[in-house]
Amino acid sequence: MKIAVAVLLLALLLATFAYAVRRRAGSVNGAPAAATPVVDQLQRDVRALCAIGQRNTFHPGNLHRAADLVERELTAAGYRVERQSYETRDGVRSDNLVVEIAGASKEIVVVGAHYDSVLGTVGADDNASGVAALLSLARRFAKSKPAKTLRFVAFANEEPPHFQSEDMGSFQYAKRCSQRGEQIVAMLSLETIGYYDDRPNSQHYPGPMAALYPTTGNFIGFATNLGSRALLHRCVSAFRKTSKFPVESAALPEVVPGIGWSDQWSFWQFGYSAVMVTDTAPFRNPHYHEESDQPETLDYARLGQVVEGLAGVVEELTR
Numbered sequence: 001m002k003i004a005v006a007v008l009l010l011a012l013l014l015a016t017f018a019y020a021v022r023r024r025a026g027s028v029n030g031a032p033a034a035a036t037p038v039v040d041q042l043q044r045d046v047r048a049l050c051a052i053g054q055r056n057t058f059h060p061g062n063l064h065r066a067a068d069l070v071e072r073e074l075t076a077a078g079y080r081v082e083r084q085s086y087e088t089r090d091g092v093r094s095d096n097l098v099v100e101i102a103g104a105s106k107e108i109v110v111v112g113a114h115y116d117s118v119l120g121t122v123g124a125d126d127n128a129s130g131v132a133a134l135l136s137l138a139r140r141f142a143k144s145k146p147a148k149t150l151r152f153v154a155f156a157n158e159e160p161p162h163f164q165s166e167d168m169g170s171f172q173y174a175k176r177c178s179q180r181g182e183q184i185v186a187m188l189s190l191e192t193i194g195y196y197d198d199r200p201n202s203q204h205y206p207g208p209m210a211a212l213y214p215t216t217g218n219f220i221g222f223a224t225n226l227g228s229r230a231l232l233h234r235c236v237s238a239f240r241k242t243s244k245f246p247v248e249s250a251a252l253p254e255v256v257p258g259i260g261w262s263d264q265w266s267f268w269q270f271g272y273s274a275v276m277v278t279d280t281a282p283f284r285n286p287h288y289h290e291e292s293d294q295p296e297t298l299d300y301a302r303l304g305q306v307v308e309g310l311a312g313v314v315e316e317l318t319r
Helices: 002-021 037-052 060-076 124-141 169-179 207-211 226-242 264-268 300-317
Strands: 082-087 093-101 107-114 149-155 183-190 220-224 247-251 274-278
Touching (some): 037 060, 037 300, 060 093, 093 169, 107 124, 124 149, 124 183, 124 300, 149 169, 169 264, 183 226, 226 247, 264 274
Parallel strands (some): 107 149, 107 183, 183 274
Antiparallel strands (some): 093 149, 220 274
């Protein structure tokens, strides 16, 4: 009985805290935006990555081809691309692709997404959608002059068997930043952001969160741990100023399922503030980590709206 009471109290505590940090935005007015050059490019980038096939250390040739594709796109946007190469415990060379727009300040903002896919899928939503958004934002800001230094980084090896280990590309990158004493003041992890569902009860949550959040999966989520809640609030505020796309957010203990399920986890290990942007992945998308996670399942018009909102976030963070 004492254990049951403790579990109930913990659930109520988490639900109360989530409500306290939650920030809501309005609904989209009318139908999703029509196709635009940005939306078309997002779709091309997703399809190009998925056409490579499974991108992981079980298929190292494909992983390297994906890195080459990302490098070509960033180079075409006018960047000089740095490769941070390392070898995983299973002996596969892996590469992070890094570009930078230097600012007057020593403070650094990182926008990142992993380009690998889990074994058995080409990973359209997880995470070609995030990489496509990363490339779109990189093109948009290529000629900008931010006050803070802005970096775009495509990471290798977020997926199992490297998940939450030193073999993650983001862990290797955050570790190097820490060793160099770099002042990363914000990191945005773009993780699985292209799937939306207007059907009732299409959205699910872990534990007590279901009582506080919408049951329709047509919003974008911002999520982080307790230590990064100030960054979370700033990101959501900036997103709301730029976009009317619906947004939900939560800062929660890292033990809550999903909160640490991407590259933001790596930055937390080195004391950096980091926030994940996500469509909530397995809590919404039935194709998550399945062979059916294909390009045609994504909503590119809504993905374009999210990218527009994220541009406002990047502008705010780099001032």
